[in-house]
Amino acid sequence: MGHAEDEITPFLKARRAALDAASLGLPDGLARRRVRGLRREDVARLAGVSVDYYTRIEQGRAHAVSDAVVDAIARALRLTPDEHAFLRNISHGRRGAHTEVCDAGAGPRPRVRPQLLELLEAMGDTVPAVVYGPGTDLLAWNTIIGRIWFDLDALPEAELNGARLMFLHPDAKALHPDWEAEAEETVASLRAQIGRREDEARVQRVVCDLREQSEEFRHYWDVQAVRERTQGIKRILHPQVGELVLTYEAFSLPTDPGQRLCTYTAPKGSPTAAKLRTLTEPATATA
Template identity: 75%
Template sequence: MGYAENEITPFLKARRAALDAAALGLPDGIARRRVRGLRREEVAQLAGVSVDYYTRIEQGRARAVSDAVVDAIAGALRLTSDEHTFLRNITLARRRPDAAADAAACDVGSGPRPRVRPQIRQLLDAMDDTVPALVYGPGTDLLAWNEIARRVWFDFDALPEAELNGARLIFLHPDAKALHLDWEREAEDAVASLRAHIGRRQDEPRAQRVICDLRGQSEEFRRLWEAHAVRERSQGTKRVLNPQVGELELTYEAFSLPNDPGQRLCTYTAPKGSETEKRLRALADRVGAGAF
């Protein structure tokens, strides 16, 4: 049993607690509202299902929940597209959470790391001058990189294979907070992405292994994990404080590799003529000159 099978109860509780009843036009009633967010009865009313049925869904006791009901609950809870997908996936697991499930998920082996095709490695090398690029696999495993990416972030070649993982580097590497100028946002995105990943692929052993390890080793990861955020980032910006050339503001794009399930190519660029582009070129020149 994986983590996704135990997620429905805390996820739905967190999402209804995050809503403002007054903003949705729901009254407090005669008695003062005693819970934060929406009550189960209110979610059931908004979703058009019975209170008993919604309660069974939230407690993980309902089997074969239809797509229509999932959609109705997603609408009632104002879920984002990523959260809606996550709810549908974990509902399909249709297993009641129990005390042994969490431990069982942590007993799973990590499994083999996927291989990156030679053609993708050639693509990484072709971008090497000023376009840092990485390939991520299941559970944010870092599978491949080009030389300038290694100079922007960490010396990946020198790290043990077990540490070559995006989430592990953010939460456990001693230089992560100095390197990532928006560390808290990076950390939130990493956790939300991991949760989205296990929603899609509930039996993915590498993702489960990473989650287990980080829950045991990082208090900050545990805090963010308990927030039950679900979000998949495919584009955005990152600010990095590189010890050689200073601050870099990079725009990233993530591309799923259709012939390599679970793998994503991430590229990082800067506008032509920008200070970041100049610093990337300076970094590339240092690499070419063997200045490291």
């Protein structure tokens, strides 16, 4: 498979193309614009750096790019906070060896602390919850997750990954009525992990595998979207009880780098809350 792509070049090109020069007050000039969006000259002018230096940054040929320059480019390109953090991560990667070899292994999965496992067990059949690791690996979960989502206990370890399930599992589109939106969010969240030291090797491994195995993943990856998934709404079309509308919250675990606890809840008295109780009744009856 060779090397994973150098992230900085396609990202900066995509962000340049997404901006409108006129709306930023930039003059058209002579022989103006054969390509959509801003030119390198425009970004360099807005960021206060030379065109040559910006060109080297965009082409991945500049090393030891300072935080001040990264911040200036982020302002010039009107980056969101998530995009700004991503640019800083991958720019820091230019100071060392950022690009991973796709054929290289990513090492063992991180272990989940016993205290977190106890927390998952305490949530029991009340609050569906899962611990995600780098690259959207599924590291631990409680029993109710398997009743509303995929049967994670039945999957081999290699398949225990949120992005892989979204793009490669045969039931993914039937289970997720908002599959396109969720697929886009999954990829944008996965890209946000690129460049983080605790996540890098595993993220690159997952990205390389999915780019090779899924045309749909390649499409969303090439969009260059970057967004953290911290909270939102998740709809699941359950084969027995019908639609579930769940609110998810993702909590970063500061003492466990790269790990997040994600919980799924429904408002008290809602149809989804009633359906969740229905799904736990067989387990209660046999206890």
